[in-house]
Amino acid sequence: MISARQLEVLSTVIEVGTTARAAELLAVSQPAISNMIRHTEDLIGFPLFHREHGRLTPTHEARHIAQEAQHLFMQQKRVESIVNELRGGTIGRLSIVATPSIGHGILPHVLSRFMEQRPKLQLSIELGSIDEINRRLVSGRADLGLSITPPRHSALSVHEVGAGRMMCVCPDGHELGLLDTISIADLNHVQHISYGTGTPLGQQIDKVFSERGLERRYFCEVRHTATALEMVRNGLGVALVDSFALIGQRHHGVTVRDTSPELPLNMHAVTSNLFPTSNLALRFQSFLADVLIGGPVQPGDTV
Structure with missing residues (x-):
């Protein structure tokens, strides 16, 4: 099963276009991003990017997964907001x-x-x-x-x-x-x-x-x-x-x-x-x- 972290890496690479920029935004190394993508592709059994001349082009399947992941990210932010409100005693x-x-x-x-x-x-x-x-x-x-x-x-x-x-x-x-x-x-x-x-x-x-x-x-x-x-x-x-x-x-x-x-x-x-x-x-x-x-x-x- 794909983890939330793998979905975050996939969505970030698609959004910014390069593993270098994604690594910078996610505060990890570029090799870590590349390894995460390869591991995800091995896990699901099909490629997520076309690799040509050092550039990554997301596949249709990758864009579809990233789009669905947005719902998860929105819910995650909602849960984080609720946790913060509960911590501050402002809801409940x-x-x-x-x-x-x-x-x-x-x-x-x-x-x-x-x-x-x-x-x-x-x-x-x-x-x-x-x-x-x-x-x-x-x-x-x-x-x-x-x-x-x-x-x-x-x-x-x-x-x-x-x-x-x-x-x-x-x-x-x-x-x-x-x-x-x-x-x-x-x-x-x-x-x-x-x-x-x-x-x-x-x-x-x-x-x-x-x-x-x-x-x-x-x-x-x-x-x-x-x-x-x-x-x-x-x-x-x-x-x-x-x-x-x-x-x-x-x-x-x-x-x-x-x-x-x-x-x-x-x-x-x-x-x-x-x-x-x-x-x-x-x-x-x-x-x-x-x-x-x-x-x-x-x-x-x-x-």
């Missing part, structure tokens, strides 16, 4: 599963910036609980998981990608919005929207209340910070939400304040140990970490 499919506060908050903001130089990317975004993140990664249905609470699973790797904190949000004009910093104890005296005691965020907040000899009181229980934030936007009360849920938001009407004490938390990127992590997923993880270096929403912001 990225499947992400995230908790709702991340999915409704920072994720669309970061993806819009990530896609600016990657318009050919295909995305798949799912929102779910920690258990759903585990299931999708372990089954290979997602490339990357994003969560505040780090999942614990032997088949998963967890990487911290950014630091944040819980912040107090209240409707514009609310009395707590007049304070620079909102004490945890203040939340027991207003319409407080909070998280169930069985949730990771609820347990974290309960610990802070308990350390101060207080019992957390709230009139509305939610599971996700995205839900709490929407309820605050609609004037239903005050809530603690993670700072990642606030990044990139365009809606107005919510005032953000720091808390006392500070309630730190982190965002985690999760990948499967059962499947190779794609180059694209690794690039997005690094891009997300760079964005988070800029820090969370600042107190006093209206989002």
